[in-house]
Structures are given as C-alpha cells and as structure tokens.
Amino acid sequence: MSELEQRLVALGRELDLPFEPEVAPAVLERLEGRRPFPWRPVVLAFAVAVIAMGTALSVPEARSAILRFFHLGGASVVRVETLPPAVERSQAGGLGEPLPRAEAERRVGFRLLLPPSAGDAPVHVLRGSLASVVVRSEGRTVVLSEFRSRPEALRKLVGPETTVEPVQVDEQPGLWIAGGGPHVLTYFDRDSRYREQPILVHGDVLLWVRGTLTLRLEGRLTKAQALELARQVR
Amino acid sequence: MVDRPLDETGLVELARRGDLRAWETIVRAHQGIAFRTAYLLCGSSADAEEAVQDAFVKAYRALGRFRRGAPLRPWLLRIVANEAKNRRRAAGRREALALRVAAYDRPGDAVPSPEAALLRGEARARLLAAVERLPDEHRDAIACRYFLELSEEETAAALGIRRGTVKSRLSRALERLRAELEEKP
Numbered sequence: 173m174s175e176l177e178q179r180l181v182a183l184g185r186e187l188d189l190p191f192e193p194e195v196a197p198a199v200l201e202r203l204e205g206r207r208p209f210p211w212r213p214v215v216l217a218f219a220v221a222v223i224a225m226g227t228a229l230s231v232p233e234a235r236s237a238i239l240r241f242f243h244l245g246g247a248s249v250v251r252v253e254t255l256p257p258a259v260e261r262s263q264a265g266g267l268g269e270p271l272p273r274a275e276a277e278r279r280v281g282f283r284l285l286l287p288p289s290a291g292d293a294p295v296h297v298l299r300g301s302l303a304s305v306v307v308r309s310e311g312r313t314v315v316l317s318e319f320r321s322r323p324e325a326l327r328k329l330v331g332p333e334t335t336v337e338p339v340q341v342d343e344q345p346g347l348w349i350a351g352g353g354p355h356v357l358t359y360f361d362r363d364s365r366y367r368e369q370p371i372l373v374h375g376d377v378l379l380w381v382r383g384t385l386t387l388r389l390e391g392r393l394t395k396a397q398a399l400e401l402a403r404q405v406r
Numbered sequence: 407m408v409d410r411p412l413d414e415t416g417l418v419e420l421a422r423r424g425d426l427r428a429w430e431t432i433v434r435a436h437q438g439i440a441f442r443t444a445y446l447l448c449g450s451s452a453d454a455e456e457a458v459q460d461a462f463v464k465a466y467r468a469l470g471r472f473r474r475g476a477p478l479r480p481w482l483l484r485i486v487a488n489e490a491k492n493r494r495r496a497a498g499r500r501e502a503l504a505l506r507v508a509a510y511d512r513p514g515d516a517v518p519s520p521e522a523a524l525l526r527g528e529a530r531a532r533l534l535a536a537v538e539r540l541p542d543e544h545r546d547a548i549a550c551r552y553f554l555e556l557s558e559e560e561t562a563a564a565l566g567i568r569r570g571t572v573k574s575r576l577s578r579a580l581e582r583l584r585a586e587l588e589e590k591p
Contacts (some may be wrong), residue, residue, distance in 0.1 A: 177552060183530055184553030185501055188452040191439045196433040199462040200426055255584055291474075364510075 191298055192370030244347050244379055244386065253331050258388065267306075267315070276303055282320055283380055287404040290316075291327045309401050314391030316405065339395070341376070341402045346380030348395050378402055414478055422469045433462050436482055439554065443483055443564060444490035446549040449499065457489035464489075480563030483556070485566040503534060536586045544579035551576055 173181075276295035277284055280303050284295060288306045296304045304317040330336065334351040378398040379388040386404065389398055414435075420428035435459060444454035444461075465472075465485050472481055537548055543565075550561040551572070562569045 176584060179533060180548060180552035181555060183533055184555065186530065187534075187553060189411075189442055189445060190454075192438050193455045193458075195441070195455065195459050196430050196435050196460050196464065199433050199466075200430055202459070202463050203426055203429070232494070345510055347433075 186247065192198050200353055220371050244345060244381060249330060249336055249347060249349060249379070251332065251334070251336065263400060267296035267304045267317075268302065270294035270296050278317075279303075282385065285317070285318060285385065285405050287406075289404075309391070309394060310397050314389060314393060314401065317388045317390070318385050321381065321384055337395075339380075339399065341378075341380040341399060342382070346375070346378060346402070348378055348398070350376040350395070415475065418472065418478060421466065422472075429462075429466050431445070432478070436479060437462075439479070440486045442554055443556075444486050446503070446553060447487055447546060448497070449489040449503075451495070453493040453497065454490060457493055458486060461486040461489045474508070480560045483560055483564040484566060489540065503538065531589065533583070535576040536583050540579055540582060544575055544582065547572060547575040548583075549580050577582065582590070 180208045184400065215379060252363075270398070271284070272293060273284060273286075273292070273295050275299050279297045279300050282301055284305075286305060287307060287309075289309060290305050293305050293307060293319045297307075298304070302317055302319045304315055307314050307316060330349060330351075335350045337350070376390075376393070376395070378395075380387050380402055382405070390401060391398075393401065414432065417432050418429040421432065434550055440458045440461065441454055444457040447449060448454055448457060461482070469484075472478070538544060540548065546565055547561060549563050550556045553556065556564060558569050558572050562572045565572070567575075
C-alpha cells in the first residue's frame with residue numbers, strides 16, 4: 173500500500189461519522205408486519221433478551237448469567253459473566269455534532285456542568301440527549317459526557333474482570349469502573365428510542381450524579397486524578 | 407433462544423426458512439458497516455438509517471436468490487449501497503464529510519506538540535477536501551476501499567462494478583489526488 177493509500181486509511185478512521193443506529197428492532201417490526209409501537213414499556217425486557225442472547229451466542233455450551241446490577245442516577249452498570257460479542261468495529265468517535273456551548277445547552281435542555289479546562293471547547297451533542305466535551309487533563313485526552321438522569325437512560329455491561337467501586341464526588345454517589353475490554357452501552361434518546369452501541373472504552377470510567385444530571389468521565393486517568401477533575405466540574 | 411453459536415451460513419439457512427431471530431442476529435452483525443457504507447455514499451444520517459433498514463428488509467425477502475455458500479457481506483453491501491445511492495440521487499446533493507475535532511489517544515501515543523497537531527490536522531483536512539472534490543464514482547471507490555477498508559471484492563460488490571473497474575477507478579482517483587496535493591502545498 174502506498175503512502176497516500178495509508179494516509180487515506182488513517183483519514184477514514186478519523187472521520188466524524190454519526191452514531192451508528194440500532195436498526196434491528198425496526199427491521200424485525202417491518203418483517204413481522206407489526207406496526208411501530210412505543211419502546212419504553214417493552215425496552216427493559218428487550219434489553220435483557222439482547223443481553224441473554226448475546227451472551228448465549230458468545231459462550232459455547234454455556235449460558236452467561238447477569239451477576240450484579242449497580243444503579244446510579246440515570247445509569248445502570250450490569251456485571252455479566254461474559255460480554256456480548258462486539259460484532260463490528262465501532263467508531264471511537266461518534267460523539268455527535270460539535271456545537272458552541274449555548275447551542276448545545278439549548279439542544280439538550282439543561283445547563284452544562286464543565287471543568288475550567290474546557291474553556292470554549294465545542295460541545296458534542298448526540299441525538300439531543302447526551303452532551304460531551306473533550307478536555308486535556310494530566311496530559312491525557314478525557315471525555316466528559318452528561319445527560320439528564322432518568323431510569324435506565326444508560327446501561328453499561330461490564331465483564332467479571334472489570335472492577336466497579338462505589339465512590340463519592342462532593343458527597344454525591346459515584347462509581348469508579350476500572351479495567352477493560354469492550355463495554356456495551358445502551359441508552360434511550362430524547363424520543364425514548366432504544367439504542368445499543370458496542371464501544372471500545374479507552375481507559376477507566378467515573379460515573380457520578382450531580383443534581384438531576386448523571387456525568388461520565390472517560391480517559392486514562394488514575395482514580396485520584398479522575399475524582400479531582402470531577403470535583404472541578406461546575 | 408439460541409444455546410450455542412451458529413456460523414453465518416447456518417444463520418442464513420435458518421433465515422431462509424423464515425427464522426426472524428436468525429435474521430436479527432445477522433442484522434446486528436452487519437448493521438455497523440452497513441450504516442457507515444450508506445452514510446459515506448449518501449451523506450445524510452437520516453437517509454443512511456432509512457437506507458439500511460430498507461436494505462435489510464429487502465435482503466431478507468430476497469434470500470431465496472442468494473447463492474448458497476457465497477459470502478454474505480458483499481451481497482448485503484450491494485443492496486445497502488443501491489438504497490443509499492438512490493437516496494443521494496433523489497436528494498440531489500450530499501453533505502461534506504467532516505473530521506472529528508478531537509480523536510481519542512491510542513494506547514502508547516505520545517502527546518503531540520501543538521504545532522505538530524496543527525500540521526497534522528491541516529494535512530488531514532486538505533486530503534479530505536481533495537477527496538470531496540473528486541467525481542462521485544472516484545470518491546465512492548476511495549470511500550469504500552480506504553475509508554471503510556472494504557476488500558476490492560467487497561468494493562466491487564457494493565458499487566456494482568467489476569473488480570478490474572475498481573482497480574482502474576482507484577488508480578485514476580489516486581493519481582488525481584497526488585496531482586492536486588502537489589499543486590497546492
């Protein structure tokens with residue numbers, strides 16, 4: 173492959189592609205001849221079915237069990253015996269459209285909480301519900317995301333090798349999720365449509381609650397560094 | 407509920423016999439690349455999502471015509487690409503691609519200096535702009551082969567052209583890109 177071809181491949185990996193939608197439910201509805209229906213009443217059962225099917229498919233001769241739930245604000249962290257297969261390379265980006273802060277706040281409908289280091293950084297908004305900023309901290313790139321807390325707004329699956337530790341940020345509850353491998357993230361968008369996205373998490377994650385918002389910090393920071401950055405978020 | 411993994415051929419056979427759960431597994435396995443293909447060809451997130459949905463519905467109904475034992479992904483991408491290109495034609499335009507403002511660090515990456523980061527960003531933006539100026543048939547070949555990292559066979563299937571035509575389009579597109587990048591340092 174020539175140098176130009178290699179540059180094109182590298183460029184493709186850094187394109188700002190939109191979040192990949194979950195189309196399977198809509199495809200099945202159409203093939204079964206069912207009319208679209210509101211997702212919320214059935215989504216929890218559906219999510220559990222997806223988890224169960226994914227884990228069963230991934231483990232020959234065995235079924236995986238859901239080992240434990242951790243609830244925090246609008247997020248649930250579910251520890252499972254075996255993670256569902258990550259069937260596709262996911263875009264590490266896909267944070268959504270970059271917008272000035274004021275416009276981002278208008279889209280998501282709440283005032284953003286940001287650390288001073290965010291400065292005038294653009295705020296990425298995903299489907300009107302999830303706002304993210306990319307900041308530098310301790311020489312690392314860190315992604316801070318926030319969304320309005322609502323039951324099961326976000327669900328993350330983690331494997332047995334990942335540690336989930338309760339922490340406090342400004343006397344508010346939080347979870348420090350350390351250790352790796354792909355996580356499966358599911359969430360509701362503002363129209364209550366169910367979305368599922370396998371993502372590869374680059375680093376550890378701090379989840380915490382502030383008022384009506386759930387915040388999420390992702391990056392290769394130590395726990396102490398992540399907690400310190402979280403305390404600067406106002 | 408499936409108790410053990412089936413390979414894709416097994417899933418296709420089940421789907422042919424009307425097993426929608428088997429088709430759902432196939433849809434989940436391919437929806438990511440399907441969406442990215444559709445988006446790069448039609449340039450609209452909403453149109454791409456619609457194109458992918460329609461493609462998976464049409465593909466299921468056309469399974470009887472799918473050649474047993476053939477690779478499924480190129481066949482699916484062909485249907486997806488047709489749907490996406492139909493929407494591009496109907497819309498009459500395509501939105502320009504954009505680069506992520508900030509990429510994640512990769513393990514082991516050194517932190518670049520601000521100057522190096524700026525130069526790298528400018529070079530990427532120039533290259534992307536040059537790709538966007540290519541004629542559609544050249545741009546589509548570049549998008550499939552390099553941005554999506556499809557094989558030549560998959561690129562040919564997605565674009566509905568022969569493998570030799572893929573090679574010649576890529577060759578001409580690369581030549582144009584080289585010329586343009588040299589002209590505008």
